[in-house]
Amino acid sequence: MFELAKQILDETDGKICKHCLGRKLSKTIDGSNNIERADKVAQELNTDLDDVDCVICDNLFDKLDDDLYKKIDDKINQLGIEFDTFLVGSKISKDIQKRDEELSEKFNLGVETIKKEVNRLIGLGIWEIYDKEAEFESQDIVFSIDLINDPKVKIQINPLYIEGKYNKLKRGIPQTKWPCTKCKGRGCEECNFTGKQYPESVEELISEHFLKATKGREAKFHGAGREDIDVLMLGSGRQFVLEIKEPKIRKLDLKDLEDKINKINEGKTSYHNLQVCERKRKAIIKQSSPDAYKVYNALVECEDDYDKDKLKDLLNLGEIHQQTPLRVLRRRADMIRVKNVLDLSYEIIDDKTFSMTIKTEGGLYIKELISGDDGRSHPNVSEILGVNAKCAQLDVIEVSEK
DSSP: OOHHHHHHHHHTTTOOOHHHHHHHTTTTSOOSSHHHHHHHHHHHHTOOOTTOOOTTTTTGGGGSSHHHHHHHHHHHHHHTOOOSEEEEEEEOOHHHHHHHHHHHHHTTOOOOOHHHHHHHHHHHHHHHHHOOEEOSSSOSEEEEEEOSSSOEEEEEEOOEEEEEEEEEOSTTOOSSOOBOTTTTTSOOTTTTTSOBSSSOOHHHHHHHHHHHHHTOSEEEEEESSOOOTTOEEEEEEEEEEEEEESOSOOOOOHHHHHHHHHHHTTTTEEEEEEEEEOTHHHHHHHSOOTTOEEEEEEEEEESSOOOGGGGGGGGGOOEEEEEOOGGGTTTSOOOEEEEEEEEEEEEEOSSSEEEEEEEEETTOOHHHHHHOTTTTEESOHHHHHTSOEEEEEEEEEEEOOO
16 A cells, blocks of 8 residues: 555655655555545555655645635625635645646556646635535635745636516617717717717616625626617517626625616516526527527508508418518628517508507517518518518517527
């Protein structure tokens, strides 16, 4: 059992610390930790491993002392952060890592690297002090410990993700902030030096409150699609994820915050079912599922009187071929998309006007389905009725969940 220990001690002339020796013996000598394994070796071989100048790590582990944890605590207090989960990363001299790897290779040892042991020990120390859990997949903060010279501590604050649904109850509000087209967000007379094309957005009307509550640096809004600025989002709402970057406060009363935000934005926007979610939800809600659908209510105005008997032909609308609409061509690839109308009903209003409730696959442009968009959308309502028609008003009344 101790033959490998003898060989390692001979290789290092006995100048190896308990951490490094115990690490190399982790698969050959039982023990709850590396120090315990090394102590067994010292006792069995009658050798002194205390106060050794380690030729592998240069006594790196002596830096994992009270002074280091004082620096960690000072950094936490300086930033004023809350956290429940964490991860530790460290920066160690390449020479030390190389010596550690070479010793393992010489004796064909598939054991923990020195960097992993350092990270694990610091993590245990943080756990003992703060009673917080180390988490490898998704964590609130990451400690970065530079141990090359005097220890330095940095803390990366990972984003907080809030999932929910929103309704837009007033026209003229975009989903996200639009930079001024003239000054590109810098601020000019055209935008009254706000840097924005529109004074408010669905994004800003919620994010400003979350930034204040979390003391975050920045917020980013991720919606499951979007509606045009002149379109209402009704029904149960549209899914979104709000990403708060560098939040110092993570423990929030989301129901209370939801109520306050909705009261302030009454008549403009409302937000529902707010809950903390994982980062992956951001991508999931943006993915277009084959089963995704949307339901709209459109007010259709015709240039001339339409033949009411032809309205029933709209019920046969199915596969629609749409070339990228002219109004979005500058920001989207020019291509033909094939989408399907899943259901349709209508209600006559007068000789030139009717309303239409239409269920479609996600991504079908309703305004162009009605107008035809100079032949870029086929078939379309205008050609079926034999009269130029336009969408005078549009509301989204349902967006399927993804």
